[in-house]
Amino acid sequence: MLLKDIVDLTELKFDMATRRPQTEGVKRKISEVDKRALEAAIQLKEKGGGELIALSMGDERTKTSMLEALAMGADSAYIVSDRALVGVDTLATSLVLAAAVRKLGSFGLILCGEMTLDSLSSQIGPRLAELLDLPQVSYVKRLELLNGKLRAERELEDTDEVVEVALPALVSVVREVNEPRIPSLMNIMKAKKKPVVEWDAASLGLSADEVRAASSVEVLKVEAPVVERKHIIIKADTVEEMVDRLAKAILAEGILEE
């Protein structure tokens, strides 16, 4: 299964002078939806057996997140980490992950979250399916394996679909799929003995320079948006008067019609 560790968004702060987010020193954790993909993978394994590998592209700090994945129930963890690949786009990331999946050998199912909550790009799953020529089932909220086939319920805006697909396949899950478990102390201890393998681009047979060059979307700047609001503070001596003026203001906006 694939996961990404991201900055803990609940602890994100901004430099008010530059309006830039300060990610330095903010602790990281497994992206919430990816964690649920991991939980789904563990549940499939508990029912039907098999080997569960956690794969991530990250850096030296990703190891902490991987220990959590191992404590939850993954059998082994692989981290692709290469200084030359910091800041590449989703295209380049998916090339690297596809190479890592190929190196890992045969598999039945790749699970990931429908998106990571930091970049919100929702691209890695479908891109990987394309590169590995896999059928993909996105937005899954329920899944089971039946006679070598995956049966899943997926959620779209207007419709729920029940689909079936032969393995191998790629599945992305939504937040509603499950509540991830909290690993026991014993499993946290055990996780430290499980294998964590680190790969760089070269060990995947890739040239980091070529992957970098393939990266095609460049982020020019990231800033907190300027808030444009009316900033009208309603002041009055009594609550009744304040509320009266607020109600009038709301009605004057015309937002309660229709």
Place this chain on the structure above:
Amino acid sequence: MVTKGVMVYSEDRELELQLVGKGRELADKLGAGLSALAMGSGIADAGNLSEYGADRVYVADDPRLADFSVETYRAVILSAVKEFSPEIIIMGATKRGKELAPRIAAALGTGCMTECTSLDVDDQRRLVAERLTYGGSSIAKEVSKKMPHMATVAPRTFPKPPPSPRKGEIVRLKIDLPSPRVVVIERRKKVKASVGLEEATIIVSAGRGFRNKEDLQLLEALSGVLGAKIGCTRPVAADSGWLDEWIGISGRKVKPRLYVACGISGTIQHAAGIRGAQTIVAINNDEAAGIFELSDYGVVGDLYKVLPALTKALKERSK
């Protein structure tokens, strides 16, 4: 190099017309053409894509395209791309569009910018976009450096253009459709009644200014008068467990016409979830609370007094 301009597609026709509007603007800026794509079974309305601005409409009409499938729709889009060789492709960021577009981008070996809130071209004919990042708390400005440049756009980001009597060319695509490996066994239309927070037009929302779960009935009373959905901040849901889901950087992103923030301090995490609201009203007893910076109208006062009074005032006016 011959430039063929901009291509747009969404399986949601309303959204595709919005993309036609933005696509037309970019194509004109580039001095290039705009093509749109219509896919399905028994298509009768391909013409309205040109009416709204497309020079050419590619039509793929086949019973096997009646229902969306990533595998068949992917094949059609790739064959239209081959015919037209666009320099820019803009696709709709519906859920279906967001599973389709990255596959197209991967097949074409190019980048893609997800859910862009603004699109433009620079002096090198590259696509420049703004999009939300860090859970919606920040805006990233990005540039695509490889052709075809790709972006996806969510519904209602851009307005639908006015129709004009333009007559476009219709090109019928002949495609070999693959048999989808993912087989749909059952489709269940969702019942419209349960509007989620993301679709709600009015939301009243609770923060830590509420002292007890029972006090949320003050908010329920107000929501009754306004016909509003009830939302809250992360601590109210995740820490106190009073409500199931929250609004903010790690929760739902909402875009109601009216958002009433009650006892909410206004962290950047919460701000990220309410940016899309048309009008924000804040009720908080702390004059220095950050929420007032985010609001159109602010009332500095005790929500335990203000909410019942507001409910009463609105009830009397609606009579």
